[in-house]
Amino acid sequence: MPTADFDxxxxxxxxxxxxxxxxxxxxxxxxxxxxxSQIPVVTETHEFITFDNRGIGRSRRQDAPMxxxxxxxxxxxxxxxxxxEVESCLVYGTSMGGAIAQHLALDYPDRVSSLILAxxxxxxxxxxxxxxxxxxxxxxxxxxxxLVESTLVRMFTPAFFEMGAEVLDxxxxxxxxETGPDVPGTDVLLAQMDAVDKHDVLGRLPSIxxxxxxxxxxxxxxxxxxxxxxxxxxxxxAELVTLETGHGCMIEEMPAYNAAVQGFLxxxxx
Numbered sequence: 001m002p003t004a005d006f007d008x009x010x011x012x013x014x015x016x017x018x019x020x021x022x023x024x025x026x027x028x029x030x031x032x033x034x035x036x037s038q039i040p041v042v043t044e045t046h047e048f049i050t051f052d053n054r055g056i057g058r059s060r061r062q063d064a065p066m067x068x069x070x071x072x073x074x075x076x077x078x079x080x081x082x083x084x085e086v087e088s089c090l091v092y093g094t095s096m097g098g099a100i101a102q103h104l105a106l107d108y109p110d111r112v113s114s115l116i117l118a119x120x121x122x123x124x125x126x127x128x129x130x131x132x133x134x135x136x137x138x139x140x141x142x143x144x145x146x147l148v149e150s151t152l153v154r155m156f157t158p159a160f161f162e163m164g165a166e167v168l169d170x171x172x173x174x175x176x177x178e179t180g181p182d183v184p185g186t187d188v189l190l191a192q193m194d195a196v197d198k199h200d201v202l203g204r205l206p207s208i209x210x211x212x213x214x215x216x217x218x219x220x221x222x223x224x225x226x227x228x229x230x231x232x233x234x235x236x237x238a239e240l241v242t243l244e245t246g247h248g249c250m251i252e253e254m255p256a257y258n259a260a261v262q263g264f265l266x267x268x269x270x
Contacts, residue, residue, distance in 0.1 A: 001013070001014060001058060002014070002015075003058070003059075004079070004080055004083040004084075006076075006079050006083075009054050009059065009060065009076060010059060010060045011051050011052065011054070011059045011076060011079075011080050012032075012051060012052045012057060012058035012059045013032075013049060013050065013051035013052075013080060013084075014032065014049070014050050014051070015047060015048075015049050015084075016039060016043050016047065016048045016050075017042065017043030017044075017045075017046055017047045017048050018046075018047055019045050019046040019047050020046050020047070020089070020090065021046065021047045021049055021086050021089040021090070022042050022046045022047065022048050022049065022089060022090045022091075022092055022265070023049045023077070023081070023086070023089050023090070023091050023092065024038070024042075024048060024049065024050040024051075024092050024093075024094075024097070025051075025053075025077065025091065025092070025093040025094070025097030025098075025100045025101055025104075026050070026052070026053065026056075026094065026095075026096075026097045027093075027094050027095030027096040027097045027098075027119075028095060028096040028189075028192055028193070028196060029056065029144075029147075029148070029151075029184050029188075029189055029192060030056070031052045031056050031057025031058070032050040032051060032052055032057060033057075035048070035050050037250055037251055037254055037258070038250060038258065038261060041258045041261055041262050041265075042092075042261070042265065044262075045265055045266070046090070046265060049080075049084065049086070049089070051077075051080055053073055053076070053100075053192075054072070054073065054076050055184060055185070055187075055188035055191070055192075056184050056188065068191065068194065068195065069195050069198055070096075070099050070100055070103050070195050070196075070198065070199050071103060071107075072195070073100050073195065074100055074103045074104050074107060074108075077100060077104060078104070078108055078111065081111060087110075087111070088110060088111055088112065088113045089111070089112070089113060090112075090113055090114045090115070090116070090265070090268065091104055091105065091111075091112045091114075091115055091116070092115075092116040092118075092261075093115075093116070093117060093118070093120065094118040094119055094120065094250070095118070095119050095120055095222070095223055095247070096120075096192065096195075096196055097120075098117040098118060098119065098120025098121075099120055099121070099122075099196065099199045101115060101116075101117060101120075102115075102117065102120075102122060102199075102201050102205070102208075102231075103199075103201065105208050105210065106201060106204050106205075106207065106208065109208075109209075109210075112210055113210060113268070114210045114211040114212065114213075114264075114268040115208070115210055115211070115212040115213070115235075116212075116213045116215070116261060116264060117212065117213070117214050117215070117228075117231055118214075118215040118216075118250065118257075119215065119216065119217060119220060119222075119223050119228070119247050119249065119250075120223060120227060120228070120231070121199070121223050121224070121227030121228075121230070121231070122199070122200075122201050122202040122205055122227065122230055122231050122234065123199075123200050123201070123202040123227075123230070124197065124198075124199070124200055125223075125224060125226075125227060127224055128196075128197075128222075128223065128224070129197060131222070132193050132196070132197060135147055135193065136190060136193065138150065139186055139189055139190060140186070143186065144183050144184060144185065144186055144189055145183055147189065148183055151222075154221050154222050154246075154247065155222065155246060155247050155248035156245070156246050156247075156248045156251075156252050157219050157245050157246050157252065160245070160246075160248075160252050202230060202231075202234055205231060205234035205235050206234055206235070206236060208235045208236075209236070211237070211264075211267070211268045212235045212237070212238040212239070213238070213239050213241065213260065213261075213264040214228050214231050214232040214235070214238050214239065214240045214241070215228070215240075215241045215243065215249070215257065215260055215261075216228025216229065216232075216240065216241075216242055216243070217242075217243045217244070217245050217246055217247065217249040217253075218242060218243070218244050218245075219244065219245055219246045220246050220247045220249070221246055221247065222246070222247040223247060225242075228240065228242075239264070241260040243256060243257060
């Protein structure tokens with residue numbers, strides 16, 4: 001996997017497909033393997049650039065301090081675009097990646113031609129803050145591995161789990177088929193959580209002028225659906241697609257989710 005070396009960090013990335021570039025920014029604690037269910041759709045008509053955020057997957061920070069804000073991760077993202085000589089592209093962020101994408105569109109508007117914001121939010125939400133208090137306690141008491149297991153339970157709706165343990169285990173194994181990196185360390189997860197809690201740009205969103213697709217899920221128990229509604233209301237002309245499952249809607253409702261992404265790409269391919 002190619003890497004881009006900067007002063008204080010090495011970012012691992014991949015480029016797939018041909019066509020106008022799409023930059024995928026992944027969410028909290030996850031590496032770029034979790035784009036697996038969207039890669040075929042995006043690369044059908046576009047180049048899809050994915051990468052691991054600092055401290056995640058195969059991206060490594062050097063001796064520099066750990067991230068303290070979403071803006072730190074935006075700086076990494078812009079440095080990668082510069083390294084790849086991508087002046088402007090469609091930016092596609094999911095969950096925490098959607099928060100990074102919002103900052104990118106606000107602070108570097110010339111680099112963003114259009115936006116896809118999936119299962120994300122734009123201001124501090126009390127429900128999420130309380131979740132993070134519990135997550136911090138879990139990480140500090142039992143390590144990051146148990147947090148990963150508990151996250152699976154909250155990613156999907158109860159109905160999804162009725163497919164059975166064997167099918168679910170096969171799905172998880174399919175995502176992990178490629179020999180992957182270790183689970184992120186405690187310091188990385190806690191730092192990302194601190195950055196997430198500071199994300200607050202709802203009042204600035206009306207200044208975004210590029211075409212924007214917002215995808216939200218009514219039963220999301222990680223990032224409440226109201227976050228998607230607020231973003232769609234704040235960004236002029238934004239299209240809101242509502243799904244009926246949870247935070248893992250890109251898997252649980254894959255056909256509908258991918259159809260929304262594909263339709264937006266078809267309209268905004270330049």
